[in-house]
Amino acid sequence: MKIIKLNAIDSTNSFLKEMVTDSVVENFTVVVAESQVNGRGQQDSVWLSEPFKNLTFSVYISFKNFKIQHKKNLLFAVSLAVYGAVKEATNLQISIKWPNDILSGNKKICGILVENSIQKDKIRHSVVGIGLNVNQTNFSEAIYKVSSLKLLTQKNYDLDALLKVIVSKLKERINQLENKQFEQLEGEYLKVLHKKNTPAMYKDSKGVLFMGFISGISKDGLLQIKLEDETIREFGIKEVSFA
Missing domain, CATH: 2.30.30.100 (SH3 type barrels.)
Incomplete structure (x- = not known):
């Protein structure tokens, strides 16, 4: 696993996408930002993060033969990887809010953005951006319904160690994806989906x-x-x- 650490950057996803365009990138290359000033979420929403307190990073994933018709399973795989890593590190009661936010109760602790490069009927590679609130305890009043691992557990977390666990889980889930274990991925995802079967x-x-x-x-x-x-x-x- 190759990890590139940057002090400050607009967006790790944007940086990694440019890197892929300009050079050959090793699979599961990770770009981590100590401070991300213009992080992006779904549909151009903004992800705000206090410097040196959280995990804001992107992972490059290349595929050999992954058809676009199965792309929902990529979201399942990525969400379950982060879910599993947070669960293992904290043992918190958490859930996945569709499509791929991680919640504790009704408070968001993680946002995920998946951007795909498509060629004909296949996804050639993806850049997966993850923003996880870890050790931050103060949030802007403009942002409501958010929390962090420290606020929820009263513990500090080693960001480097947590990053390695997430990427390890991501590799496991992508392996399931490559082996076409789609039913298993969807079944596990639906089991932990926020408000599933709840009015x-x-x-x-x-x-x-x-x-x-x-x-x-x-x-x-x-x-x-x-x-x-x-x-x-x-x-x-x-x-x-x-x-």
Whole structure:
């Protein structure tokens, strides 16, 4: 595992993507930022992190023969890797909020961004960005429903050691992906999916409120919510939220 440490950078994902364009990059190369000033989340949202307190890093993953039709399983693999590492390090009661945030209760402790390079019907490689709140204890008032491992456990964590555990888990899960263990990945993901089979109030992109419960993930990776009338609606990223 090759680890590149940078003092300050706009975005580890952007840096690693440029690196892949300009040179040959070893599989599972990791770019870590001590301070990330313009971290990116899903749909161009911003990930804010206090310097030297958290893990903000990106991992390069290349594939031999991974078809785009199975891309939802990549999200399962990455989410489960981080979930497993945090669980092992802390033993906290945590869950995965679709598609790939890690929560403790209803508070976010980790965000994940997966960016794929596609050629014809295959994903050639992915850059996986991970932002995990570790030792930070103060957060901006503008950000609500967030927490960190230290706030939750009252312990300090070795960032380098935790990074190695996450990457190790990631390798294991990607190996499952390469071996086409899709049913196992999806089954494990659904077991720890936040609000799975639990009635909740949701809001769609038009601001309409409705009751329902998460029933699964579609073949195309959309979130499936069963409504009170037993019909199922499907939603993409940012098309639905908890009310």
